[in-house]
Amino acid sequence: MAQTRPVSSTPDADPAGALHALVLASLxxxxxxxxxxxxxxGKSSIADYMVISSGRSTRQVASMAQKLAERxxxxxxxxARVEGLTNADWVLIDAGDVIVHLFRPEVRSFYNLERMWAFGDAPPVPPAPAA
Incomplete structure (x- = not known):
């Protein structure tokens, strides 16, 4: 007799987009x-999205990173792989299709990743407000 498996929900049409939305909502x-x-x-093979954000303190950066990885x-x-959680000045979360950089404001300003990763003259795209 054949075993039947429970029918899972329909897979996301855009798994990277769904992960991106989850990251933005959590932040x-x-x-x-x-x-x-x-x-x-189409610009890099490392991921589909890079999200850069700041926390007010090392405690907030660490908390956001832990909650995001758990979520x-x-x-x-x-x-997700998490690097930099010990000092929490700059925490990198690699979730495959989405890479997240969480900074303290001073550290973010020093490294200025937005400028480094902006392609051409186009500025980075601010995320759409959550619905």
């Missing part, structure tokens, strides 16, 4: 500052 929930999203599709695991089933 918004945690009151991240100056969140910027840079689309990388990605819980809701998308992805074990």
């Amino acid at each position: 918004d929930d945690d009151q991240a500052l100056e969140t910027v999203s840079i689309p990388l599709t 990605i695991k819980r809701e998308r089933g992805i074990s």
Whole structure:
């Protein structure tokens, strides 16, 4: 007798877009500052999106990073790699299709990743407000 598996929900038509939306929503929930999203599709093979955001302190940066990694695991089933959590001046979260950089404002200003990753004259795209 053949076993039947439970029917899972329909897979996302755009898994990278769904992960990107999850990241933006989580950062918004945690009151991240100056969140910027840079689309990388067709420009880099490292990811589809890069999200850069700030926290007011190392404590907030660490908290946002931990919550985001847990939420990605819980809701998308992805074990994101997290680097820099010990000092929490700059935390990198690699979730595959979306790479997230969380900074303290002074550190973000020093490294200026938005400028480095802006292609041509086009500025990074601020994320659309959550619906």
